[in-house]
Amino acid sequence: GQQVMQIPQYQHVQEGEDFTTYCNSSTTLSNIQWYKQRPGGHPVFLIQLVKSGEVKKQKRLTFQFGEAKKNSSLHITATQTTDVGTYFCAGRGGATNKLIFGTGTLLAVQP
Amino acid sequence: DAGITQSPRHKVTETGTPVTLRCHQTENHRYMYWYRQDPGHGLRLIHYSYGVKDTDKGEVSDGYSVSRSKTEDFLLTLESATSSQTSVYFCAISIGEAGGYTNEQFFGPGTRLTVL
Numbered sequence: 338g339q340q341v342m343q344i345p346q347y348q349h350v351q352e353g354e355d356f357t358t359y360c361n362s363s364t365t366l367s368n369i370q371w372y373k374q375r376p377g378g379h380p381v382f383l384i385q386l387v388k389s390g391e392v393k394k395q396k397r398l399t400f401q402f403g404e405a406k407k408n409s410s411l412h413i414t415a416t417q418t419t420d421v422g423t424y425f426c427a428g429r430g431g432a433t434n435k436l437i438f439g440t441g442t443l444l445a446v447q448p
Numbered sequence: 449d450a451g452i453t454q455s456p457r458h459k460v461t462e463t464g465t466p467v468t469l470r471c472h473q474t475e476n477h478r479y480m481y482w483y484r485q486d487p488g489h490g491l492r493l494i495h496y497s498y499g500v501k502d503t504d505k506g507e508v509s510d511g512y513s514v515s516r517s518k519t520e521d522f523l524l525t526l527e528s529a530t531s532s533q534t535s536v537y538f539c540a541i542s543i544g545e546a547g548g549y550t551n552e553q554f555f556g557p558g559t560r561l562t563v564l
Contacts, residue, residue: 346488370552379538380491382552425490427553435506436553438483438491 339364341428343439351447356413358442360426367429369402369409370436375422416446451475452556454539460562467526469559471539473519479542480522481553482506482514484535491538497522529563536560 340363350356360369368387372380384393386402386409393400399412409426426439451474461467471480482494483506493506495514503514511533513525526533539556 343490379555379558380553382554385552427491435493435496437493437507440488440490 339430339437341426341437341439343424343426343442345442346440347443347445349445349447350416352418353415356416356420356444358411358424358426358444360409360411360428360439362407362428362430362437364430365406367406369406369426369428371400371409371411372425372427372438373422374425374441378422380425413444416444418446418448420444421446452539452541452554454537454556454559456559457557458560460564461529462564463530464528467529467561467563469524469537469539469561471522471524471556473522473541475541476519477541477543478519480516481540481542482512482522482524483538483540484508484533485538485558486535494524494537526561526563529561531563534561534563 342361344359368385370385371383373383374380384400389406390404391402397414401410411424413420423441423443425441427436429436453472455470479498481496483491484494485491492508494508494512495503495506497503497516500516500519515523537559540553542551542553
């Protein structure tokens with residue numbers, strides 16, 4: 338079945354450093370979403386990408402959708418302690434055509 | 449938080465007992481979902497509903513059943529709880545799927561279930 342993998346599983350950075358997480362799907366996606374989950378909290382929607390090659394920015398966060406619509410990335414510039422949490426991608430595609438969540442990347446930011 | 453509540457928020461139960469988790473929404477959204485979250489697996493879909501009495505299985509549905517008799521409530525039942533069902537369970541809603549694309553999902557606060 339469809340699989341959505343994220344790398345890395347865990348990243349520890351110093352405050353001010355950049356951070357990137359990558360999302361890769363085994364099948365072509367119709368769209369991809371990104372969510373953030375703070376420790377002890379619930380996932381919160383960040384953004385959705387639909388078009389091939391699409392790039393969207395939210396302040397220090399940059400989201401990209403690959404040309405083949407099988408991969409995506411989230412880049413955070415100059416991390417802050419408020420960025421701590423797990424970032425999930427979620428893509429729709431494959432035989433089930435349902436939203437499949439990636440395994441997540443846990444970001445730790447040291448002040 | 450899109451008016452989503454889950455109950456109970458924490459539960460400890462014993463192997464073999466039935467358990468029902470409740471998800472309640474106040475905004476009459478059509479689509480509701482149950483996920484489980486486990487380390488290393490992210491969020492995995494258990495069951496979902498696209499309307500009253502309309503439900504379907506997700507990727508990890510074995511051992512779980514659901515019911516939706518009212519728009520606002522989506523119940524998840526573990527028919528005979530096992531230790532492998534120890535997890536954090538999240539309910540989510542969405543306004544649906546438009547134009548072939550999935551709308552964003554809004555999650556409840558979660559239920560932490562421990563099966564001894």
